[in-house]
Amino acid sequence: MASTAGQVIRCKAAVAWEAGKPLVVEEVEVAPPKANEVRVKILFTSLCHTDVYFWEAKGQTPLFPRIFGHEAAGIVESVGEGVTELAPGDHVLPVFTGECKECRHCKSEESNMCDLLRINTDRGVMLSDSQPRFSKNGQPIYHFLGTSTFSEYTVIHEGCLAKINPAAPLDKVCVLSCGISTGLGATLNVAKPKKGSSVAIFGLGAVGLAAAEGARLSGASRIIGVDLNSSRFEDAKKFGVNEFVNPKDHNKPVQEVIAEMTDGGVDRSVECTGNINAMISAFECVHDGWGVAVLVGVPNKDDAFKTHPVNLLNERTLKGTFFGNYKPRSDLPNVVEKYMNKELELEKFITHDIGFSDINKAFEIMLQGEGLRCLIRMDA
Numbered sequence: 001m002a003s004t005a006g007q008v009i010r011c012k013a014a015v016a017w018e019a020g021k022p023l024v025v026e027e028v029e030v031a032p033p034k035a036n037e038v039r040v041k042i043l044f045t046s047l048c049h050t051d052v053y054f055w056e057a058k059g060q061t062p063l064f065p066r067i068f069g070h071e072a073a074g075i076v077e078s079v080g081e082g083v084t085e086l087a088p089g090d091h092v093l094p095v096f097t098g099e100c101k102e103c104r105h106c107k108s109e110e111s112n113m114c115d116l117l118r119i120n121t122d123r124g125v126m127l128s129d130s131q132p133r134f135s136k137n138g139q140p141i142y143h144f145l146g147t148s149t150f151s152e153y154t155v156i157h158e159g160c161l162a163k164i165n166p167a168a169p170l171d172k173v174c175v176l177s178c179g180i181s182t183g184l185g186a187t188l189n190v191a192k193p194k195k196g197s198s199v200a201i202f203g204l205g206a207v208g209l210a211a212a213e214g215a216r217l218s219g220a221s222r223i224i225g226v227d228l229n230s231s232r233f234e235d236a237k238k239f240g241v242n243e244f245v246n247p248k249d250h251n252k253p254v255q256e257v258i259a260e261m262t263d264g265g266v267d268r269s270v271e272c273t274g275n276i277n278a279m280i281s282a283f284e285c286v287h288d289g290w291g292v293a294v295l296v297g298v299p300n301k302d303d304a305f306k307t308h309p310v311n312l313l314n315e316r317t318l319k320g321t322f323f324g325n326y327k328p329r330s331d332l333p334n335v336v337e338k339y340m341n342k343e344l345e346l347e348k349f350i351t352h353d354i355g356f357s358d359i360n361k362a363f364e365i366m367l368q369g370e371g372l373r374c375l376i377r378m379d380a
Contacts, residue, residue: 005078005088006032009039013134013151014359015141017065019057022360023150028067028141030153031133033080037126038158040092044174045072045149046350046373047362049205050096054121054144055363063124066142067134069149070096071373073174076161083158085329091166093177093336095328096145098159112327117159119145119322127157150359152378162332165340172346173336175373178323180349181335182296183207183272185324187214191268191294195219198266200258201241202282203273204232206349206372207296209239211270216240217343224266226254226278229369238348247281255285262287269293276303283307288314295320349373355380 009030014023033039051068054060076090086092098117105111105118116127124142125132133155134141134148148154164173183206191214193199199215201208204227215223216239225233225241233244243261247254259265265287271279274297283293284307293316312318326332338344351371354361362374 008032009077009153011152012356013067013141014069014356015065015136016055016068019062019064020055023068023363025357025359026136028134028136028151030151030155031135033078033083033133033155034126034128035081036083036128036158037080037155038083038086038092038161039077039079039153039155040074040094040161041077041153042072042074042149042151042378044171044378045069045376046175047071047366047376048178049366050178051144052363052366061122063122063142065139066124066144067148067151067154068144069151070094070145070147071175071178072147072149073170073177074149077153079158086158086161086163090163091168091170092161092163093173093332094147094149094154094156095160095162095177095323095332096147097323097328098146098157099327099329100159101329106327112325113322114159117146117157121145126155160328162328164333164336168336168340171375171377172350173339174375175346175349176332176335176339179207179373180210180346181326181332182321182324183210183270184214184335184344185326186270186272186294186296186321187211187218187268189325190319190321191270191292193218193220193268196221197268198222198224198262200224200226200266200269200282200285202226202269202271202278203297204229204236204241205272208270208272209236209349209372211272211296212236212239212241213344215268220268222262222266224258224261226258253281255281258285264288265291267291271295271297273297274299276300276305279305280307283316283318284311286316288316290315292317292319350375353377
């Protein structure tokens with residue numbers, strides 16, 4: 001065990017004291033892990049749109065002060081009572097959803113939606129005692145998504161940590177703990193395009209490009225990128241996208257444009273925007289008889305999906321996915337191996353690289369819509 005095991009650790013964290021205000025990098029106290037918990041030294045983290053959304057706190061119950069961050073990589077510092085699968089020194093990816101390995105979902109081959117540890121955006125405390133492990137001068141600081149990786153040390157439930165190959169470079173594989181795996185798995189695990197098939201990707205942000213990467217790995221011959229921002233098309237070529245459609249360039253619904261391009265529709269589509277109209281278009285643009293559409297993007301709470309039932313009766317399939325259908329502990333280590341075996345390219349997703357003291361720059365970059373992933377180095 002590390003010499004710090006069982007003790008409070010004082011370290012730097014980027015604290016959000018109120019909604020929409022710059023994070024403050026300052027010293028906090030991180031309590032030791034309790035039963036089924038692990039304290040992790042975070043080495044690299046990156047910013048995901050979900051962090052920004054809850055930091056802005058425009059559409060949900062605000063909970064502050066809070067430490068955000070959920071896409072990261074680190075090393076186990078110490079473990080709490082009852083932790084058997086992890087030990088100090090293990091390399092891990094924290095994940096915003098978990099795998100308890102005991103519930104019906106975890107025991108099902110078809111689900112990754114753990115009853116105990118599935119995503120909970122409102123909870124700011126640990127499960128074991130409903131208390132946070134972070135504080136400053138006695139004031140509690142809340143957790144985010146059970147991970148809170150914008151801190152040099154954090155405490156996470158063991159079920160939300162994937163133990164990975166220690167040879168994997170943490171500054172690359174950290175991006176697999178959220179968005180990239182979500183898009184990649186949506187294609188590989190849910191859409192499952194056949195070699196030589198056609199795939200339409202709606203939304204060419206990081207998640208959409210990861211879905212395109214999945215189509216490339218599957219051997220799809222036509223990968224059609226759909227986005228309202230034509231400036232994204234050039235970069236998308238690196239991810240296997242070889243045709244582009246901007247709906248604004250046409251005076252008819254984009255599903256009709258795609259159907260005309262592909263002799264009746266694409267074999268598979270993956271929707272990564274969360275826009276309800278894009279979701280409907282993604283479903284209606286797949287070919288009758290065998291087409292499969294997969295929804296990845298998160299809609300607004302009042303949205304309703306409307307399509308004519310004949311679209312389903314004509315043997316089109318509509319599916320949804322959560323975290324690319326990956327079980328965090330069981331499956332993520334294999335995704336890391338895809339990178340290690342040079343099947344999967346991750347470097348092209350990391351478009352910015354900054355030190356932890358400049359973390360507010362990462363928020364500025366994302367709010368300006370620039371780049372894909374901004375790597376944040378905790379030691380800089």
